[in-house]
Amino acid sequence: MKKSKIAVVTGGSRGLGRDMAVNLAKKGLDVVLTYQSNVTAAQEVVAEIEALGQKAAAIPLDVSDYEAYEPFFRERLQPALAEKFGTSTIDYLVNNAGSISPAPFADASISDFKDMIHIHLMAPFFITQQALKIMNDGGGIVNISTGLTRFATPGFAAYAAMKGGVEVLTKYMARELGQRKIRTNVVAPGAIETDIMGGFVRDNAGMNETIAAETALGRVGLPTDIGAVVAFLCTDEAYWINAQRIEVSGGVHI
Template structure:
């Protein structure tokens, strides 16, 4: 009796995968046997380090440059993506993680229209239209995870524009779940709390006072680390969580409860 050929590996597409939460997600997926295409905006050297790390655990990762705030570039990105997906297997992918983002800290009074528009292009318009562009390549039965923030639930002064975009992404996610349900595609939100990365200039990671303040309002008594988030995202994408849909899952260690 001849055995059936092995089924192709699952493939994920992760935006902003060269650092922080995106990097942790790519590596956690590799540990679970998932190959990944991930995007980076500018730092090719860091992206190649992630590729090498994935190779070190016996999986494949491909880094593609993309500015997720530049919707005019999305058609070209899809064309560059197609042969990469062909090389990885079926020419399609299974998981989309919209992680790429930028930070902003200013009061409502101090936020300029340019500041607001820059956040909108990356965190809402970019997520909407990149997802739209990629839907023809996403397998039926696939998964979408959009990254939000604990700031969409609790309020810290200086975060209103950023948090407002994340609130809009949470609404968009529910609509994705509803409209893509006939294809068996789920859509969920992962909302991290404060994480010690280089995000916001490393504010949480490098400022001892900010670090202490956040730890003091977190039930588990510390700030989050990237590897508190990436493995959680990878686990949410597993077959065991296929019935989780249209949910907002905060991963903050119990911040501001």
């Protein structure tokens, strides 16, 4: 029987990451997902993946703590790969984990700005560095950005600036890792109904209606709109897609 490829998804216990992890399993991949603190939610995702016939493991990781990256791979991920998957390598990495601290540009604090750097720019950069040590040639990386790099919405200057950096970083990754046949792409969701920012889009009827009115397909996004796109990029069918920004927003602000 052909051995399943393995994808690592950061922030895979809820929201977009959860749907990415499940859709990767639907594509026949085994999945390692990271979570920050909610072990119960993470194990629910593991159970859902295993119910689909794939292997899965959940490992804690705080992506804001750059000193945790190397120990995560050495002390947690590699033993889990050996024990649960019978291997020492991975094939795909999805840099998804994140949070948002919205504030008007004039009021944004240095503390919040540093948090955005650590979570949204340093994490994809240096987690990927560590992942490359155990990633098979011919694998792939998917970085998660945002529609806010294409259009400006007040309050998200720091967050969008980091995601703009991720989009440039993605091109450099694709160029430099091409010699190993490792593809790197970026997926940029629009506004999505999740619990991020306390359910700002999901639970705010006025905000939801405003965004829907600005979207060609007439609604805001759902987590289920994103996961299948990410999962597709982690398949052989998407092999010739490289260094691309794919916006998944239903046509907002066009």
